[in-house]
Amino acid sequence: MRKALVLSLLAVVLGGCASKPAHRDISGVWINQAAIDAAAHGGNLREALLAYGPNLEWDIDAKNATANYTNGFESVEGKLIPEDDGTWQVSFYGSSSTGLSLEGEELIQGETDAEPRQPFVRPRITAASDAPLGASFETALNSAYLGGQWRVTSGMGKGNQVTFLADGQVNGLPNTQNYVLCLAGDCASMSGEHDSLWLQQGEIGAAHIFVRNGPRLEIFQALDSAEPDDMPQFYPGKLEWSLEKL
Incomplete structure (x- = not known):
């Protein structure tokens, strides 16, 4: 009788342990693909990011209990804490x-008073291991938003075929080797309602305003209306290039 009771209690304990959801390993990089897909329609870039953001990428290390994210202008460090129901809490300083929870192959960031519910997926191509947080998102965004072949229809180099590479290089745009899309932060504050990007040749670079309308891309000089000691306030100046997607 006593032996049967012990076995019965053991079964209850083991059954309780077995019923506790197991934690899958969520270590690695996760990106906000919904924001990328919205941007890929070819409209205003920052509107798409704001509509599906604000967070763009998570980098999680379950072994060391860290979970860090970026919203495009700052990186936030958190401590990853597993919950009994198979989900996680990320505690910030x-x-x-x-x-955080898993739904199929998506990592879900739960809704809070400050932020909406946001899904994240594994990137198809991950950045180098020493790349900064957000690099995988930027690579995927560059490919989706500006990927493919373009032709200069007006401006210097008219007729040139232009390629914006996912790693931030650009071929065929005169006097330009690299580009960086403005996602958020100071560059967004400086360009106000306008989308902006940074174009660089060697050590020389400058901010530009751009307008994307489906298969058409217009790039303008960025003129500054601010006083000399104030943060720049850019607005579109001379149209430098018009490009059309092939």
Whole structure:
């Protein structure tokens, strides 16, 4: 009788342990593909990012209990804490926290008072291991938003075929080797309602305003209306290039 009771209690304990959801390994990089897909329609870039953001990429290390994210202008470090129901809490320095869970192949960032529910997926191509947080998102965004072949229809180099590479290089645009799309932060504040990007040749670079309308891309000089000691406030100046997607 006593032996049967012990076995019965053991079964209850083991059954309780077995019923606790197991934690899958969520280590690695996750990107906000919904924001990328919205941008890929070829409209205003920052509107698409704001509509499906604000967070763009998570980098999680379950072994070391860290979970860091970027929203395009800052990187935030958090501590990853597994919950009994198979989900996770990410505690940030201070009092704030957010929940993470898996739904199929998506990592879901739970809704909070400050942020909406956001899904993330594994990137098809991950950045180098020493790349900064956000690099995988930027690579995927560059490919989706500006990938493919373009032709200069007006401006210097008219008739040139232009390729914006996913790694931030550009071929065929005169006097330009590299580009960086403005996602958020100071560059967004400086360009106000306009989309902007940075174009660089060697050590020389400058901000530009651009307008994307489906298969058409217009790039303008960025003129500054601010006082000399104030943060720049850019607005579109002379049209430098018009490009059309082939």
